[in-house]
Amino acid sequence: MRLQFTGLGTALITPFTRSGALDEAAVTRLATRQVDAGVHFVVPCGTTGEAPTMTEAERTRVVELVAAAVDGRAMVLAGAGGYDTREVIRAVAQCEHAGAHGILSVAPYYNRPTQEGLFQHYKAIAESTALPIILYNVPGRTGCNIEPATVARLAGIPNIVGVKEASGSMTQIVDVCRRVPSDFLVLSGDDALGLPMMAIGGQGIISVVSNEVPSEMTQLVEAAERGDFAAARRWHQALVPLMQVNFVEANPIPVKAAMAAMGLCEEVYRLPMVPPSDAARQQVVAVLRELGLSAAVEARA
Structure with a gap:
């Protein structure tokens, strides 16, 4: 087992029951499916996991369930971020107590701090815990870019x-x-750019598409890690349609629709997330069929 967050990590979806409650049994099944497929670490409670519409208690419970399901076979990198540093520190402590091995912390959104504010925010989080911290830079969602100079400065903090x-x-x-x-x-936070990033020195991918195809993405990443870029390219080219259709509408709408079509969870979202449009759903189903993932789709049609 790897004792670091390299290779393939899955940004795990959060399944809900038809009544809208957290589906604990499905969380366990999905996390187990990931480690059975060889995924190196699991990332609950991120964007793909619909963390913004979950309660604090639900997020903590998901981390507990994932940690129990992987049972030492993979690392757990729990999402804990926000725009109030004090609240993030509290969430980090809860994730640590729940069994997380590390923290993925998205840049503060909405209040758009300066680069110095970002540095002080992450420094305070890192000083509050012994867990390793991974920064999460996604300016298209947060409105705030962690600039390379700031990343380099933060890299001087031992547990970042x-x-x-x-x-x-x-x-x-x-x-x-x-x-x-x-x-x-x-680490790449974009499936489509994951292979190019690894080719220039990146050490892995935190993936959305590995929710649907964990084994295939594991093979892609492990091929890149051993320098077999011909094999990695073949996997990448085969999976690009699924990588792309997962973002035909806002993440995680398409990936959850795909997982539901495959019989892996209920297709239940929490507002303001809603089911995909008919056109988007047709695109998702078409790609699943193209990739030979259609057996469950046909059975549920």
Whole structure:
């Protein structure tokens, strides 16, 4: 077992029951499915996990369930972020108590801090815990970009060990890789850019598409890790349609629709997330059929 957050991590969806409650049994099944497929770490309570519409108690419970399900076979990188540093520190403590091995903390959103504010925010979080912290830069959602110079500065804090980069800018990602120490993790937060990022020095992917195809994504990432980029490219090209359709509407709407079509969870969202439009659903189902994932789809049609 790896004792670090390299390779493939799955940004796990959060299943709900038809009544809208947390589906604890399904959380356990989905987490177990991931580690059975060889995924190296599991990431509950992030964007894909609909964390913004979950209560504090629900988020803690999901981390507990995932930690119990993986049972030492994989690492648990729990999402804990927000725009109030004090609240994030409290959430981090709860994740640690629930069994997380590390924290993925999204940049503060809405209040748009300066680069100095970002540094002080993450410094305070890191000083509050012994857990390793991975920064999460996704400016398209947060309205706030963690600039490469700030990432490099934060890399000097001992338990800030990496960044999940989802800026969409390869120029920025190259700059980050150039500035940080060689043991500082640079992980892709974008499935479609994951292989290119690994080719220029990234150490892995925090993936949405591995919810649907954990074994295939594990093979892609492990091929890239051993330098077999021909095999990695074949997997990447095969999975690109699914990577793309997962974002035909806001994440996690399409991936949850796909998982439900495959019989892996109920298709239940919490407002303001709603089911996909008919057009988007047709695209999701078409890609599932194209990739040979249609047996469950046909059975449920």
